[in-house]
Amino acid sequence: MTSVTPTITERWRSWRGVLGALAAIVLAATAIVLFSGTRNGGRLDVEATTPQGARALAELLRAQGVEVNQVTTFDDAIEQAEGSLLVVARPEFLVDAARLAELAGRPGPRLLIAPTEPVLRALAPGVTARPGSTETVREPGCGLKAAVLAGNALVGGSSFTDATCYGGTVGVVGDATLVGSGSFLTNGRLPENGNAALAMNLAGAHQRVTWFAPRAPLGTPEGGQKSIAELIPANVGWFVWALVVAVLLTALWRGRRLGPVVEERLPVVVRAAETVEGRGRLYRARAARDRAALALREAALARTTPRLGLTATAGENEIVTAVAARTGQDGGRVREILYGGVPAGDAALVALARDLDTIERQVRDS
């Protein structure tokens, strides 16, 4: 009689290897993420080295002596916009009309990449965008110096009123330079055609660049409507966490067995008649009516001949005559049933079985 539940020390001893391995894996993963070269980030993020990022352009600009500062909040953007080129890289995240107006109040050149309606209204008043031409390599087709020097480039997206270059997708209106799509600025597309030259010409015109690329929507859309998440009281969030704890405790309560599962070596369960059933199905699958009929006839004869007073050595004629005499059936028919050919179909086989039964019964009862 011994306790089979391990003590805390034994449990620690058996689990420490697993826990150690887990800790090592987590540490290694953290180290790899921290020290690896790749930086993830959003589209047109100057830190991002993914094909969608803009690190390459930023590095090129810095090599030319241009100071590139990335900002992600309105406050920083408003503060640094003065005296530098403001590149609005993620206009879709700028939804706070009041802050946009505040930003527009700061004078200075702007480069608007695929601007949305509110951004256009605030930073390039009077310009409207027409949606939707596909991104393709186009010729400049205008007098803008930056475009002419760059040559063919991958542009597209929205086209703007008062914009003349690349089919209306790139243009300068007042302080603002408008670009229909930002694909040609990305790490992936920068080396193609004149993309790099166009990007450098547009963004490198000033000594300082303030790269405004938020990573999440800033502010709420106009009208000041609150999202559902803000309307829910804080109690509910904590209530949900408390419920999670309750569910966890319930799972622990219900999931704990009173003792281990008991194993048992069970005997095989095989019905002795399975071989017979299997053979029957095999007969049927192969349509072995000849063998089936033979077996039925042999069995019927083996049961009938002793009742007729005949021995096992009795011949066919002898048996047929005796059966016909006992049952009163026609001799030819009795011969057909007891010694006839193979039944033509399944129905004939069933009929033969019934006929054999009839003969057997008549012999037994007579």
Place this chain on the structure above:
Amino acid sequence: MALTGRAALLAVAGALVVLAAPAPAVAFWLVLGVIVLAVGVDLALAGSVRALRFERSDDQRVRLGETAEITLLVANPGRRRVRGLLRDAWPPSTRPAPREHALDVPAGERRRVTTTLRPLRRGDFTAAAVTVRALGPLGVAARQGSHQVGGRVRVLPPFLSRRHLPGKLARLRAIEGLNPVQIRGQGTEFDSLREYVVGDDVRSIDWRATARRADVVVRTWRPERDRRVLIVLDTGRTSAGRVGVDPASGDPSGWPRLDWGMDAALLLAALCARAGDRVDFLAYDRAVRAQVSGGGRGDLLPGLVTAMAPLEPELVEADAHGMVAAVLARARRRCLVVVLTDLNATALDEGLLPVLPQLSARHLVLLAAVADPRVAALAAGRDGAAEVFEAAAAERQRVERRQVTARLRRHGVEVVDALPGDLASALADAYLNLKAAGRL
């Protein structure tokens, strides 16, 4: 450790508090703290499970179909009361009840816990583990631990055919000429002479005694005693096939041929022992699985059921050569060898038939097999093509069975082929017939 429903209830109540509280974050952490504290207090103050001492009654034997009461003595040498649940785990086939017991052992005291087993099948069963869950004073959390406490139950064959025993013994006495009806009053002068009754063989009339008395007197012969009977049980693959209906549980998937064979062997052994014959038992497939040498007459049956209890069908082809060798090694004098096996044409063709002459040359061989009522039912099927094909297959098997029976009889082997419920009785009758005929 283990949690109880109260811990979950506490958490749900805490969640409602968090919902209503003015400072939900604080309330959440407070509730969590209260739960952790309650669990900690319970774990710290619960009685020690590890310190418990267990004692079990001795190994038990029970006939299949009866119940076994397993008693477990729980002693608590610790300083704190142990209150909670106890589970005495046994293999599922023994159907232990109740599954868990309420337990309350004050410090320094002992309590008795009784589990009832209703085994479903024959064999040896070992207790798995005793698990105790000791609740803390708050009933929120419990300590839990398992102990390995020995304990074994041997489930013996049920010996259902013992109901045939009185009838067979009456026939035995008739054969021995000791039937009390035929004995005159108490003052009978001659033990071995009795009055002639209609039906007695006229050749057995003792004319000298008849001349001395008014009545016709016959001389009775006691049948020979102290013959040897060797019962051989085939535990090979054919013995695993299930036949008939399980009489212990009513399971329609049937009872293994092995168990039907054991039932018949027990009746035969009981009868032989009363008839004054010496019974040996051998279970064989590719090796000797069990053997009993009929020593003292009184403890023959207990020895037999004990030897049979742990036998299981082995899923291997039986080795007929080895079996015959084992039989010949054990039976030096001429004896009756009763082989309980299956009349399977292919298995016998390749196994027993070639080596049977060695056995039947020196001994009288009686082969007993259980017939499958399902085959008879299949043979009568006429409902459709599928049934008729199965009927043909069943007839084919019955023909093969008849043929192999005929071949065995040509070898001088007695064959008993009976339905599951009748096998024991038929085998006993075959033995009595041999005894009456003086062929032993």
